[in-house]
Amino acid sequence: MRMLRCGGTGLMMKDRVAASRRVLIANYRYFISSGPERYLFNIKSMLEGRGHTVMPFSVRYGQNEPSEYARYFVSPLAGEDEVFFDQHRKTPATVAKTLSRLFYSREVEQAVTRMAEETRPDVAYVLYYLRKMSPSLLVGLKKQGLPIVARISDYGMFCGEHHMLRDGRPCTLCLDEGLQNEVRHACVKGSRAISALDVAATTFHRAKGYFDLIDRFVTTNPFMSEMMIRGGIDPARIVCIPTFTDMARFHPDADGPASPPYMLYVGRLDEPKGVHVLIEAMAMLRDRFGGDLPELRIAGEGHTRTYVDGLHAQAARLGLEGRVRFLGGVAGDDIPLLFRGALFSLMPALWYENLPNSVVESLSSGCPVVASDIGSLAVTITDGVDGLHHRPGDAAHLAAQAARLIADPALRRRLAAGARETAERNHSPDRHVSLLEGVFDEVIGEAGAPAAKRAAIG
Structure with a gap:
């Protein structure tokens, strides 16, 4: 049963009691850097508070929060204190690893496979993974028969610039007319060469069917859902679950705004x-x-x-x-x-x-x-x-x-x-996590039957 879709009828949730699940949650940073990581730690806390076991998989950085699962984390592209691309030293080893993670990383596939074998999760919840972990993450998870739910936080599947922004204005040329526009306009780092590499990687990922390994895409708003559909994603694989916040921490002040305003x-x-x-x-x-x-x-x-x-x-x-x-x-x-x-x-x-x-x-x-x-x-x-x-x-x-x-x-x-x-x-936490639990239960139930997606992937 579909519990939630973006559409004119609004969002719906049925009464339910979720079974306790073991959730592998993957993101390319395990410290708070921006909004996606704040979400990571918030949803981890919420799921654990409802009896689920949450097991992070990430990249090793010096800023990471402690985790008993850190032994499975993969090496960074450069040093452990070089998080962003602009910080990376341009050594041959860094360039080689960056290219590997852009296209396909055996290291990531093997690491997540080992983690899945040893920790036996029921479902994988994937946040950011492109370009610093690569779709090899999806392959490693699916080889273990794991259902995959991916939360979409930008337009990286369709646009190398991620924001769909060109010359300070929204641009949908790659979405509507093809990825060649990314090279034509040097959208990534202002470089046609880097843009061409990104196009080659995305073309490779699509040809190999890596994005087809994702059982459900979670969007945060109806607009993103519409853009995913426009990009060719089957609407049946898209679930809209708005971002939540801690309503007890973020509440109005009875005295009104501060003085001075x-x-x-x-x-x-x-x-x-x-x-x-x-x-x-x-x-x-x-x-x-x-x-x-x-x-x-x-x-x-x-x-x-x-x-x-x-x-x-x-x-x-x-x-x-x-x-x-x-x-x-x-x-x-x-x-x-x-x-x-x-x-x-x-x-x-x-x-x-x-x-x-x-x-x-x-x-x-x-x-x-x-x-x-x-x-x-x-x-x-x-x-x-x-x-x-x-x-x-x-x-x-x-x-x-x-x-x-x-x-x-x-x-x-x-x-x-x-x-x-x-x-x-x-945007209440209970509403968000209940809807997410429903998605987890749904894909876990579907994975119980033989399916082509669970076959060995070469």
């Missing part, structure tokens, strides 16, 4: 997030409100120092000292306090996004969201109910929408109440 951005400081558009909008708001303009607090770090430094330089150039405060990385325990005290949060994304944790946390905190009218944000935030939309990349429109909330306390209060109601309806 402030606006808030929480997230990565990377170009697709559109933080530079937000700073430009702040200059327009300063011109309108003068000394009465609330401060903008920006919490987060970036993958590239160049972009982060550029944001600081942009704020200084626009004379926003004292109006924009960069908080850097913020401890997890402090994030709920930030949302509780904010007038509203902002998510000025340029790409389609994949329902960021910070948006759900803001809603749960009763903090309205001013978000780009694009992708998952457009279908998660309802304009005039729990937040406001603005045209993506349009600093003037972003400033105008923020100005409405600054100037209208009654509107803020109404949207704040709507935000919490949206979170309670769509």
Whole structure:
């Protein structure tokens, strides 16, 4: 029985009691770096709290959280402290391993096979794996007859740039017209050579049928489901389960926003997030409100120092000292306090996004969201109910929408109440994990019968 689909009739859940399962959960980092890892540790805790055994499989990094299963983890592409591609030393060994993980890694296949043989999981829950572990992960799991559920966090299956972003705007050429456009526009790292390698790897993966080994794809929002279908994935293999948050930690403040008031951005400081558009909008708001303009607090770090430094330089150039405060990385325990005290949060994304944790946390905190009218944000935030939309990349429109909330306390209060109601309806932990347990039970039941997917894979 299908329990959940993205569609006009909404999301449904049946009453059920889940059996205790042994879940192998795979992700290419085992420490909190960004939203996907926050989800990893949150869902691990939730599943364990409901009696399941969760066994992580990842890459060995010095920052990893301790785990009794670390002996199965695979080696990193470079050093154990070189997490991101831009940090990798370009040695022959690093280049060779990067190419292996891009196409197919025997090391990963053998490591996950050994883990599955020795720990006997019932199901595999796969998060990020492309390019740092490769689809060899799927092969190793399926050779053990394991059903595989993969949660989709970006567009890497269809677009080498992952964000479907080109020249600061969404681009679906690879999805609609073919991967050759990735090379034509040098989409990966601005290099046609690197883009060609990515196209070759994706073509190889498709030809070998590796993505067909995935029994269910979990998306976080209806927009992503639609894009997966547009990319050729059978709708019967797609299940939409919205991201959840801890409703007890992220809750409204009975006393309302803090004094002095402030606006808030929480997230990565990377170009697709559109933080530079937000700073430009702040200059327009300063011109309108003068000394009465609330401060903008920006919490987060970036993958590239160049972009982060550029944001600081942009704020200084626009004379926003004292109006924009960069908080850097913020401890997890402090994030709920930030949302509780904010007038509203902002998510000025340029790409389609994949329902960021910070948006759900803001809603749960009763903090309205001013978000780009694009992708998952457009279908998660309802304009005039729990937040406001603005045209993506349009600093003037972003400033105008923020100005409405600054100037209208009654509107803020109404949207704040709507935000919490949206979170309670769509993003509660119990709802999320119950739906996920249902998917696990479903694919485990299907795997009990002989199927071509369980045959040996060469």
